[in-house]
Amino acid sequence: MMTDKPTTIKEIAKMLKVSVSTVSRALNDHSSIGLTTKMRVKKLAEELNYEPNQKAIQFLHGKSYVIGVILPELSESFFSAAISGIEDIAYKRNYTVLLAQSHDDADREKLLVEKMKTQRVDGLLVSVSKTTSTYEHFDNFKKLNIPVVFFDRVPPVKDIHYVASNLETGTFEAVNFLLKKGHRSIGMINGPQTLVASHERKEGYIRAMLSNRLKFDPSLMISCDLSEKGTVEVMDRMLNHKRKPTAIVTFNDYVALFAMRYVKSLNLQQIDFVSYANLPIINYMDYIPIASVEQFPYKQGKKAADILIDLINKPKNESATEQAYFHIVVESELVLSSKR
Template sequence: MSKPNKPITIKEIARKLRISPSTVSRALNDHPSIGLVTTMRVKKLAEELKYEPNQTAIFFKQRKTFTIGVILPKLSEPFFASAISAIEEVAGDQKFTVLLGQSLDNPERELNIINSFRTHRVDGILMSLGKNTTNLDFIESLHKYEIPIVFFDCVPEDVEVPKVYCDLSTGIQEAVQAFAERGHTQIALVNGPETLNASVERMLSFKKALEDHGLPFDDKYVVYSDLSEEGNYAAMEKLRMLADRPSAILAFNDYVTLDIIKFAKEKGIYLGHDVHVISFANYSMWKYMDNPPLGSIEQYPAEQGAQAAKILFQLIDKKESDAPIPNHILASKLVYQ
């Protein structure tokens, strides 16, 4: 069995041309101190010999690996698929490679991915927190290793780190207004876990929107789910068992809405007649359904991903001053289906 050919080195090119390795290196990088003829000779021989730069040496010299890590709860969700596409486009323009990790909302798995990215010396991290994450000590650990991190979508509260997220209050105001204009006064919220920041934001914005439109707020119309199918069914069963059932529901996201639709069919509840539903995320799946929800609140995943990536590269390149980078907040919007 023949041995694989060894990679061509700068020293070998220098030996063949009878010039110094440093001259070869400068010529390959178009250094102005090297004449045009020498540069052309070096590049021509390098091409003939199929020379490839030693990326490890380049990384060491520039103190960069030209990789960023991205940590998301679930890569299969259309929301994060859109975000990833935008992130990879921005990273590609910067000649960076994107490494992906999904936490599956498991804090231990999430931390293992962070540690793996750290040991592989990624130049920065983009992250959307899992719904069960409470310990944020890893932020300080990354700071010690000078690895910048930018959060988007699901972001930590009361922590001074760059964040990109969507202000849900604007979309919720529009959703409640849409319900009110159709005569609904008993409006329910099928929310996520009570400890989740996104759930708290939805709850507070929902309550304020009702007040702003002169509608009553009643705790019994707010039910919580762990966002599993069983949890969503249990939440809907609580609403179904009420003597005065709600005629309109604001659902935590489009996946919860899918379970609501399935639940309604099984219980003989007619969407668009017995109850109207508005949810969050505006997934493209609704256009394929005969009986979609009334609407969904757009949260702009691609814009969030792209903006978060741009901020991260600012931090990596250190083009900005020491002043903290302000949070980037997008306004959500109700989209009718």
């Protein structure tokens, strides 16, 4: 009589008149089990639609084989590419991804971190929100010996694992590029000061100006909350500046699109924009950044996932003092627009 109850290893063992351990080893291709027995066990398991008890496997190995991922916005092409890299590595190494979005809200991020802990993920990958300014909510993972690897948006704290792009170098190249085109009044729409990436952009901008023996004007660098409204407010300040910029470096391609649309709505003389992220969509627009700093999100995601799974699988007897922290920097690259 057929039932909806799942078939167990114990039932297969009883039907074949062998031990439970023999069935278990046969299903897992253990070398101690002969080929004939393996074939008998697997044939019956298939006929009975046997499926492994994942909870039992997790208990046996002390793992869930699930990694958590918290990122700001999956709708952004950058993070979509990053999650593709993460999932490719997770699939390759037999892990499942549990994905959550903070929507750039620090309180939501804190709640998600707690939920990931409750779900017993084996490790966590995080790109912090733009409003996150404290990082104690990750401490419980450290206490439980659950590894956390940050990527792209990295906290300004010590003793963490991270993968990030070299934005200072990318910004230096971007500003140098504009200077070589003859621009001298170059504005920057930077991100929130809570983000390490904002500081890296600032340092690259200053270094480029000083290396060209030009004075750094801090009033031409304005922080923004990365929203369209915030971008328009910054653009108003830029356009009314006594040294109205002829070129502007923006925090990312979305900010660039907001700024360019606003400039176009005012029917102003075209301003040269350089951005970050190198989104595919910009190539389908009439007015686009003349260059964009490629940050290789897919590569960042793959590397971060690989590091996390390596940390999950490292020997548990390794002391904290012996642990080395992974600080991986992916070099950025200035990509010129094909429509130039």
